[in-house]
Amino acid sequence: MNFASIIAAIADVAEKAAPLIGPEAAAVVDLAESVLKLVDTAKADLPTTAEQRAELSRTRDQLEQQVNAHVDKTTRALRG
Amino acid sequence: MRRFLSLALVAALSVSAAACGPATTPPPSTAAPPPAVTPLGDTSVDEQAIVIAYQALEVAAATADTLIVTKVITPGSQRAIELANALDGAKTWLNVASAALRAGNATNAAVAFMQAQAALEGAKNALKGAER
Numbered sequence: 187m188n189f190a191s192i193i194a195a196i197a198d199v200a201e202k203a204a205p206l207i208g209p210e211a212a213a214v215v216d217l218a219e220s221v222l223k224l225v226d227t228a229k230a231d232l233p234t235t236a237e238q239r240a241e242l243s244r245t246r247d248q249l250e251q252q253v254n255a256h257v258d259k260t261t262r263a264l265r266g
Numbered sequence: 267m268r269r270f271l272s273l274a275l276v277a278a279l280s281v282s283a284a285a286c287g288p289a290t291t292p293p294p295s296t297a298a299p300p301p302a303v304t305p306l307g308d309t310s311v312d313e314q315a316i317v318i319a320y321q322a323l324e325v326a327a328a329t330a331d332t333l334i335v336t337k338v339i340t341p342g343s344q345r346a347i348e349l350a351n352a353l354d355g356a357k358t359w360l361n362v363a364s365a366a367l368r369a370g371n372a373t374n375a376a377v378a379f380m381q382a383q384a385a386l387e388g389a390k391n392a393l394k395g396a397e398r
Contacts, residue, residue, distance in 0.1 A: 266342030
């Protein structure tokens with residue numbers, strides 16, 4: 187999956203920045219690793235029951251709001 | 267993602283079935299090669315793919331935050347603007363893909379998902395450029 191390579195590359199950038207800032211960059215690396223595990227899990231297990239699919243939909247809805255807010259904050263900071 | 271592979275296989279088989287049309291189908295021209303299967307034919311999107319993509323975008327945003335705090339990237343610089351545009355683009359296309367999936371429009375979801383992936387690839391490149 188293409189996303190796995192993108193996440194791995196981003197994690198690599200965060201890892202290089204880690205010595206400069208410590209825990210915050212380390213948290214990013216941990217987050218990237220958890221996403222990579224999620225990719226592996228997704229490859230192995232497809233949601234089969236209606237309950238699992240509903241749970242996935244809820245996760246998607248929550249993530250959508252959370253990530254939109256985070257990206258908006260970050261892009262505002264980047265634009266200065 | 268076995269479902270991706272299954273759907274890609276179905277798409278490929280559909281193309282193959284179309285190629286095995288009735289005898290009245292005009293023979294393929296020898297002047298030009300048959301059209302290649304578009305990347306879209308191999309792409310499908312499900313909830314898991316969208317969730318993973320949002321997680322990837324979260325990682326990219328968190329990495330950008332880190333690079334700002336460490337002053338590796340300067341707010342307002344060309345690189346920062348490129349990164350902001352890529353993150354915005356990935357967010358927008360993912361939202362479109364998510365909405366299309368929710369509405370049951372698999373084709374639009376697949377197109378938007380591919381755009382989101384391209385935008386996130388751009389963000390990755392901008393992040394990698396920023397660390398230099």
